[in-house]
Amino acid sequence: MTDESTGSVPAGDSTLSMTPEEFRAAGHRLIDWLADYRAGIERLPVKAQVRPGEVADRMPAPPAGAGTIDELVSQLEQVVIPGMTNLQHPANFAYFPANHSLAAILGDLASTGLGGLGISWESNPALTEVEQVVCEWVRELCGLSPEWRGCINDTASTSALTSLICAREKATNYALIGRGVQGHEPPLVVYTTDQAHSSVRKAALLAGFGAEMVRSVETDPQSRMRPDAFRTAVLDDLDAGRQPCAVVLGVGTTGVTAFDPIRPLAEIAREFAIWVHADAAMAGSALLLPEMRHLFDGIELVDVIVWNPHKWMGTALDCSLYYVRDVEHLVRVMSTNPSYLQSVADGQVVQYRDWGLPLGRRFRALKLWFQLHLEGIEAIRARLRRDLDNARWLENEILSAWDRDWHVVSPVTLQTVCVRHEPEGLTVDELDTHTLRWVRSINDGGAAYLTPAVHDGRWMVRVSIGALTTERRHVESLWGLMQKAAREATLALGG
Template sequence: MDWDEFADWGGKIARRGAAYHKTLRDRPVRAAVKPGEIIAQLPASPPETGCAMAEILEDFERIVMPGLTHWQHPRFFAYFPANAAPPSMLAEMMVTTLAPQCMLWQTSPAATEMETRMLDWLRQAIGLPEGFAGVIQDSASSATLAAVLVMRERALTWQGNVRGLAGGPVPRIYCSTEVHTSIDRAIWVAGIGQENLVKVPTVPGDPMRRMDTEALRARIAEDRANGLLPAGLIGVTGATGMGACDDIAALAEIAAAEGLYLHVDAAWAGAAMICPEFRTLWAGVEQADSVVFNPHKWLGAQFDCSAHFIRDPDALRQTLAIRPEYLKTHAHRDVTDYSEWSVPLGRRFRALKLWFLIRAYGLDGLREMIRNHVAWSRALCNRLREQPGIEITSEPVLSLFTFRPKGASNEAVQALVEAINSDGRIYLTQTNLEGRITIRFQAGAFGMEAADAEMAFHTILDLLSKTGGTQS
């Protein structure tokens, strides 16, 4: 392919992309294929000769498109969103075309310096005080892993990377039972081990399912008495299941008293903190050692883009930096190399999409979107509450709430979820609250409108009546 052909096909693909987004409401949200259906259409061996781009795109429409769940669909109410606003897509096209590798300042100075500025824009937008520095990680999972590694090294007086964990004290990390499983994975990868991740129960009857701080204090004291090594504490704001929010101020007080490193996982909910009225959910966050949220979830930055804020970047660099001669920048020593702030050496130019996105919409435009999602979700919750066959199992946290048919067995609730998703009009997921399967609804799709919440209401009632969802 020469560059004239590239330009021609690039224009055609961009037009296809625009047409796709304009017709998303006409498509079922979730893919309606069976396991193995896609791979059966792909040859078992690679081709020896090339073919025309037109043929490749025809096969793309025939094979790939039917097997996609449409994450940009305005009625995608499952999981959390992975949004891609149009300006962010254009930025990613630019990055893909330029294809820089941004591991060091000298390998792409613009990428490094834009990342510094964009993370400071986000810091200001969500209300974190000066003194926090930021870095873009690929996901909140990677940011949490980096935080756990710092906890480990700090507790082991920076000797864990040198000596390993064998034969020495093993750090203990504390969190609530509501945290995302990325915390467990971080513990595994860091070599700390599942047995040293202490999951503290939540306060009984607390609608926000906050970590029980008295139980936390007791566990830390017990561990110290048994010769164990408390190292870190992970709080959550807007957990995946039902939006649980820990009392961050109380956790910060305990962390300070016990000498623990405090990391706050706000992967989804952190985006909402651009709206000052929602910041009560993480009051005390300014006392944390590190904080993560994903602009690729609710702000519209195309996946992947995770904002990781750190009070002491030196601790992160001391944990992760390694400087062979070929990575040193001799001519300009006083520069930031963000590869020293993350596990991977290679880095994409992720900051460009933040620049495009924030400039295109402004913080006011992004705030309006989030406020609309919260309002539409709460209104839907109240409408469902009024239905005699439905119970609200957790109240809205921002734009997330849960519900289930009254009197239904877990099997009946799961059957209702499958029926709703197979119907295609909307997409929901389930969670487990204290042994009961319950249905999650969260509003967050960038293109969502009030009419989409209306469609959700009628779809839920329609499928509930068809499946007999209240039967046990």
């Protein structure tokens, strides 16, 4: 029920499941609890120590009537916390950082609390225009030219799918308005490498290219796409009557943070009118650092850049930036204009529903705005530089370790250090067993969390530094843990 003179909802209205006053009290309680969780996170194990099904078994059914926030907080403690892998923990070195800065969380809360619906400019002008402005701010902070226009998607996976659909439509002169790819000849080819994130292959398959039309271009010893091999693959496909369509560049790959050489690859792509998608999901945060931009040389030549502030920068899932040069093409592929969404503002405003897959849009730009405002870009940059320094420190420790069995598997380009401990005389299988043994002993102990991954056909361990609260002392402790775990695993080999 609303007060007609002010339009406001009075507290205590019995038709509401929760009144604004109850929300205020419960919200304070929850924020206090979350602040305590973050403040005390170091006392928790990093990796969840539960067995499959344990969390589900512990979940109480909701009460028939209204329950209380205190009950829920106690269930968070008892049911959820034991089942949390605490990626905001300073000893989290797994995956890539999935940072949720407290400032960004407040922005996300504001977004949900405001309850806006982004289905057209008119349905929420602020949601659209704040997103436009924030994407412009970030573009400038990254040193990208004004040629780029940006929006925010949920994930890099969605962004890759959107981009490959746009590539397909460019190559087929908008086949979607006719028989689609089913009526198109010759077959279209997508190029990437075996280092590409799984979402790239998934996007190519979902965009209708077909697994046989996804090429894995040869890489150099540093896992980067070789331009000569790319050119050869393109020429081979042309000779065989196929149509090169898109290349997805790994700009900071998931395995070893390899950077495909953008400029020579994009120049070849231009020669053959091939769409270029730059997947900088993780590494895009490094664009914020002028001294790291050499890794992105040639980025202005690509068609789409994707990077996720929700990884290293810390803008809280989900926040994936999607920058394009040719907005007209994007809109032509993605637009829909049902009558109920038409408005007098059409033609003067951005309609973000025409920039991607979903219709309903969250107010994601608020969390980027909050983070930039409350933390400040220089503090964010200082944190990223701290992580780069910590990675270099760990690399040096490993390279100069008295135990010569430690190896850095691939050059450290950013904040991830990929390692193996290789005692002499082991077969490939024994070495894999050894690697998995020492890393699992660390992960299962809960004191730190690392990711084992296969590289060049053998297991290695990724140490991905960059949780918000990871300081040098945490990396030092980790290195101690790694040495101890590897020593114990080596002893177990003898036994």
